Amino acid sequence: MGSLHYSQPAGRITAAVAGDLAAFEQLYREFAPRIFGLCLRLTGQRESAEDCTQEAFIAAWRALARFEHRSEFSTWLQQIAIRTVLQGRRGLRAAREVAAPVAGLPEVADPGSGAPPLDVERAIAGLPDGARHVLVLVGIYGFSHAEAAAALGVSEGTCKSQLHRARGLLTAALELEPP
């Protein structure tokens, strides 16, 4: 689109706030894989993940002027994506979609681990919503309990017990040795 290539996210953000869609596309190219991965694990369903990623970036475009640079842009985007997923789950049917065979989930990156890759993804997708959300944020994406609790709108205690529950369910589903 003949736009400048901005080496720093800050430059792209400033340009995008001014309405430069090409600058926003550069941001999208950089951060979309992370956001799509997050949505995919949170929803456990590829189509929902696509919808949520789309909605999250549209919401980000609209809210860009309010981004205050106090946090990382990726953190800010992740928060928007999590909110979008939670709103979507509250609204519609999706609740049982995740229990169906999970189509289109990627295989794990390291087949050398000897793990049955897709089984892990399926087992995570089949977890109850609350347990899955906490496991994805804390167990996969490295959120602290405080960060996950704030993002999900639950207490830290709930967050910890949901993680414990998720790990127990996964251990049983994958027939792993208890720790």
Next chain:
Amino acid sequence: MNDRPPRHDRPPSLDDLLAAIPRNVEPPARLWREIVFGIARRQRQTRYLALAASMACAVLAAAVIWAVLRAAPESRARLPLVATRTAPLATAPSFAEPGDAKYLATRASLQATFRERLALLDPTTRTRIEASLAVIQRAHEDIRRALAAAPADPLLQQLFESTWHEEFDLYVHVVHATQPTAAKT
């Protein structure tokens, strides 16, 4: 916590399995196009909302004029007899489009009568009517500018005609409400 590489000298633990899950997943290529489409659609909706708000103000302004004139029937009684240049109008005539020559002529004539009648009203009523008319005209101008950028937009065309007729109706209303009646004298 999650960056620990999987160990191969024992069965994988749950943490090993979680660590092996890729954080980044490439979204489908079409997603960016859909996002651009979504952004454009939201912007259009926002613009429509602003114009609709403008229209709502215009309608409200017309309603205010109607209420003002109803609440001040004495203004009609105090009016001297003025020759009306237009034929009596029961309702605003319906023309296919504002550009119609007959419509424009009627409108110009009606507008002249409206100005004459307005000058005869008491200052408070006149001020209110003028303020309401300004709201309608501002809405009309907003929509005209939006239409210049998107001339084929059917909703904008419809809104444009609505404000145009809204202004016309206002003239009709004021002229009617201030019609001098010989019976009152």
